[in-house]
Amino acid sequence: MKTLDQLAKNAKARVLEVHGETETVTRLHALGFLPGKVVRHRNTAPLGDPLAYEIEGQKISMRKIDARVVQIEEIAE
Amino acid sequence: MTAVAEGIAKPRSARHPLVALLGNPNTGKSTIFNRLTGLRQRIANYPGITIEARKGNFHAEGTTFEMLDLPGTYSLSATSPDERVVIDVLTGHGGRQRPDVVVCILDATNLKRNLFLASQLAEFNLPAVLVLNQWDVAKKRGLDFDTAALEQELGVPVLVTVGTKGEGIDSLRKAIASALGSPRRMRRIVWREEVKSAAETLQSAVRESGGQLDFAEAHRMIFDCNSAIKERLGMPEERIDAFIVEARQTIRHSGLNPSAAEAVLHYEHMDAILQRVLLDSTRSLSRGGDDSIDALLVHRVWGSLIFLGVMWVVFQSVYAWAGPFMDGIEAVSGWVQEMVAPQLEGMPVLQSLIVDGVIAGAGGVIVFLPQIFLLFFFIALLEGSGYMSRAAFLMDKLFGWCGLNGKSFVPLLSSYACAIPGVMAARSLEDPKARLTTILMAPFMSCSARLPVYVLLIGAFVEPVYGAVAAGWALFAMHLVGLAVALPLAWIMNRLILKTRPLPFILEMPSYKIPDMRNVLLKMWEGGREFILRAGTVILAFSIIIWALLYFPRSPHVAERVTAEFVAEKVAGGMSLKQIEDSLADPESVEAASLDHAVEGTYLETSYLGVFGKFVQPVFEPAGFDWKITVGVLSSFPAREVIIATLGIIYHLGPEVDAESGGLRERMAAETWHSGPRAGQPVFTVPVAFAIMVFFALCMQCAATLAVIGKQVGWRWAVASFVGMTLLAWIAAVVVYQVGTALAGV
Numbered sequence: 001m002k003t004l005d006q007l008a009k010n011a012k013a014r015v016l017e018v019h020g021e022t023e024t025v026t027r028l029h030a031l032g033f034l035p036g037k038v039v040r041h042r043n044t045a046p047l048g049d050p051l052a053y054e055i056e057g058q059k060i061s062m063r064k065i066d067a068r069v070v071q072i073e074e075i076a077e
Numbered sequence: 078m079t080a081v082a083e084g085i086a087k088p089r090s091a092r093h094p095l096v097a098l099l100g101n102p103n104t105g106k107s108t109i110f111n112r113l114t115g116l117r118q119r120i121a122n123y124p125g126i127t128i129e130a131r132k133g134n135f136h137a138e139g140t141t142f143e144m145l146d147l148p149g150t151y152s153l154s155a156t157s158p159d160e161r162v163v164i165d166v167l168t169g170h171g172g173r174q175r176p177d178v179v180v181c182i183l184d185a186t187n188l189k190r191n192l193f194l195a196s197q198l199a200e201f202n203l204p205a206v207l208v209l210n211q212w213d214v215a216k217k218r219g220l221d222f223d224t225a226a227l228e229q230e231l232g233v234p235v236l237v238t239v240g241t242k243g244e245g246i247d248s249l250r251k252a253i254a255s256a257l258g259s260p261r262r263m264r265r266i267v268w269r270e271e272v273k274s275a276a277e278t279l280q281s282a283v284r285e286s287g288g289q290l291d292f293a294e295a296h297r298m299i300f301d302c303n304s305a306i307k308e309r310l311g312m313p314e315e316r317i318d319a320f321i322v323e324a325r326q327t328i329r330h331s332g333l334n335p336s337a338a339e340a341v342l343h344y345e346h347m348d349a350i351l352q353r354v355l356l357d358s359t360r361s362l363s364r365g366g367d368d369s370i371d372a373l374l375v376h377r378v379w380g381s382l383i384f385l386g387v388m389w390v391v392f393q394s395v396y397a398w399a400g401p402f403m404d405g406i407e408a409v410s411g412w413v414q415e416m417v418a419p420q421l422e423g424m425p426v427l428q429s430l431i432v433d434g435v436i437a438g439a440g441g442v443i444v445f446l447p448q449i450f451l452l453f454f455f456i457a458l459l460e461g462s463g464y465m466s467r468a469a470f471l472m473d474k475l476f477g478w479c480g481l482n483g484k485s486f487v488p489l490l491s492s493y494a495c496a497i498p499g500v501m502a503a504r505s506l507e508d509p510k511a512r513l514t515t516i517l518m519a520p521f522m523s524c525s526a527r528l529p530v531y532v533l534l535i536g537a538f539v540e541p542v543y544g545a546v547a548a549g550w551a552l553f554a555m556h557l558v559g560l561a562v563a564l565p566l567a568w569i570m571n572r573l574i575l576k577t578r579p580l581p582f583i584l585e586m587p588s589y590k591i592p593d594m595r596n597v598l599l600k601m602w603e604g605g606r607e608f609i610l611r612a613g614t615v616i617l618a619f620s621i622i623i624w625a626l627l628y629f630p631r632s633p634h635v636a637e638r639v640t641a642e643f644v645a646e647k648v649a650g651g652m653s654l655k656q657i658e659d660s661l662a663d664p665e666s667v668e669a670a671s672l673d674h675a676v677e678g679t680y681l682e683t684s685y686l687g688v689f690g691k692f693v694q695p696v697f698e699p700a701g702f703d704w705k706i707t708v709g710v711l712s713s714f715p716a717r718e719v720i721i722a723t724l725g726i727i728y729h730l731g732p733e734v735d736a737e738s739g740g741l742r743e744r745m746a747a748e749t750w751h752s753g754p755r756a757g758q759p760v761f762t763v764p765v766a767f768a769i770m771v772f773f774a775l776c777m778q779c780a781a782t783l784a785v786i787g788k789q790v791g792w793r794w795a796v797a798s799f800v801g802m803t804l805l806a807w808i809a810a811v812v813v814y815q816v817g818t819a820l821a822g823v
Binding site: 017018020021022023024025026027028029030031032034035042043045046047048049050052054056057058059060061062063066 | 151152154156187189190193300301302303334336337339340341344367368371372375377378380381466470471473474475477483580581582583584585586587
């Protein structure tokens with residue numbers, strides 16, 4: 001299963017599930033990381049972490065450890 | 078924690094209708110608040126936590142309203158005590174006044190996500206007004222909504238505003254007033270039977286255990302992972318958890334994922350509505366402009382360089398640009414002292430209390446204002462423009478490992494100039510744990526008040542022996558000591574002491590915009606006012622206490638005794654009594670000055686603090702401090718830069734010495750132990766000099782910082798910080814002295 005932290009720069013993916021029962025999951029849901037939504041990896045911080053994603057016309061940054069709970073399937077452009 | 082809601086919604090005798098302002102971060106919520114209330118605002122005090130919830134008054138249609146600006150939030154899921162404040166207010170928890178109207182500010186450029194919060198709000202069944210802010214930007218991006226249709230769909234008034242230009246504010250005022258007269262509530266989602274019955278089961282279970290839970294709260298507990306409202310039910314956590322597990326099970330059986338169900342249903346509901354009210358969707362929700370700016374500003378090389386440049390400006394402003402203003406304030410306070418002192422001639426105690434205690438103390442409070450104003454100005458600019466979250470993005474990795482996060486950078490950096498604005502700036506951290514850690518680490522950063530101590534000791538004892546290059550490195554190293562101790566300490570604190578889980582560091586990177594100058598100026602004003610009102614009085618009280626400890630008992634015999642000794646010494650030196658008398662009569666003479674300094678020095682030595690210093694000197698013996706250094710160190714607890722003047726007085730040179738002063742350096746170098754095993758040996762060796770510097774680097778010798786910490790995170794933490802840092806400083810000084818001396822002896 002591919003997770004959001006593995007998405008290459010500028011690649012696009014569809015969210016399958018935000019997995020788990022943690023605060024991270026609650027927050028990501030609130031920000032629109034929901035099954036079926038399309039997400040794109042936009043930026044990586046100079047030290048490799050955190051990562052920034054575009055979803056639903058907004059940009060959200062998160063640490064790799066948080067991105068790991070988002071299960072995705074990659075979409076070809 | 079009922080204290081959380083305290084002071085927010087306390088019913089008054091003549092109660093004004095309460096309006097709560099709710100909204101996502103970066104929606105321009107504060108701008109609207111400022112537009113409505115102007116300067117009629119204040120900060121509500123939540124004991125123990127540092128969230129900002131501002132209150133203010135405004136008038137509409139002949140009624141005075143009280144407005145509460147709730148912390149910006151993306152959802153009503155309360156995963157931290159701070160976020161719980163919002164729910165506490167909306168539910169009127171703890172017998173507080175429930176809001177009469179909730180105004181929900183929505184960012185028109187990102188309506189879908191913003192409507193999620195509004196949709197959650199609907200569950201609380203409160204009269205509401207929705208505001209689509211940043212309407213101009215939305216238009217420019219090609220977005221247009223049929224607000225009348227949206228109003229129809231949601232069941233409450235929907236207004237459009239441009240907060241930065243004040244457009245739509247008058248209509249908002251009127252809408253709030255009419256919402257009070259004829260309240261309308263938001264249309265709620267029709268929940269599936271399973272969700273309803275899960276919530277009802279939970280509600281009745283809590284009711285049977287003597288608690289109370291309304292429908293919206295039950296929702297929050299079922300859907301939010303580790304909801305922070307659990308603990309306020311006063312039931313054992315395992316019992317609530319059992320109920321929640323059961324409720325979630327019910328929902329799972331209906332084919333929904335309980336963690337995602339709420340968000341999915343709210344988003345579906347709002348998506349459908351948005352489809353119906355969106356007039357112009359020809360242009361996509363493109364962020365093209367922002368992306369090309371980000372390509373530069375968070376670029377590995379260019380982004381880092383620009384970041385360093387921006388931070389250099391911020392640091393310079395606090396470190397250097399504030400200087401002339403601070404000098405000005407000191408000059409004014411010195412001038413006031415000179416003006417007042419003669420008026421109180423003949424009443425030496427009162428004179429000293431007013432001049433050295435009150436005026437110096439008040440000056441010592443006001444002197445921090447330029448730094449606070451400047452730092453808050455830049456922070457408001459960075460936040461208002463959208464750059465702050467990029468800065469946090471760039472820096473997060475450096476701080477994340479020890480429990481801080483990217484937002485700790487600005488507070489810690491400014492603490493290198495002064496910890497006070499640094500501690501105050503830490504309020505921009507949403508995660509309470511990271512915020513607390515940042516605040517506690519801030520005083521470890523080597524502030525500018527430590528510099529004179531380093532300059533004095535390095536100049537006197539390192540440079541003459543090891544040369545200028547070594548002196549430069551020593552100065553540099555001293556600036557890193559605090560940081561090198563603070564980061565591992567933060568790590569330990571997070572692992573061992575604050576056992577709560579860290580919150581995820583998930584940050585919106587909002588669209589870039591031109592900061593609203595009104596907001597920027599109000600933020601500055603607010604920072605300064607809060608410092609004066611909340612910390613100022615405490616700092617003033619500290620200064621007066623320390624003044625008293627240094628002044629009393631001031632027995633008149635001291636002056637007589639010192640004068641007699643002085644005369645005897647001069648006579649033995651071959652001066653005639655007549656000569657001595659003549660020279661003492663002339664206040665400009667060398668003899669008169671040196672007698673004055675001797676008297677002052679002896680007063681200090683016999684003051685309560687001086688006596689105490691001598692008494693506790695054995696404690697500092699292992700660090701190589703004699704009683705004079707000990708008194709100097711103790712008298713520096715209110716403010717560390719005082720050490721220079723204190724040493725001047727102790728060594729009978731008068732208080733007018735500075736760190737570059739040759740006389741003070743010579744005098745210190747000549748100082749020898751009078752008794753004990755080291756009698757005749759110099760007091761100040763290189764290990765002693767470093768032990769003193771390390772002590773100053775790590776010790777919490779700043780009453781003002783202590784006061785600000787106490788006001789921001791509670792006195793318990795201020796005391797812990799004081800005790801912890803003092804202990805740490807002592808241990809480090811002892812280690813440096815013992816190891817240094819051992820190495821020097823080899």
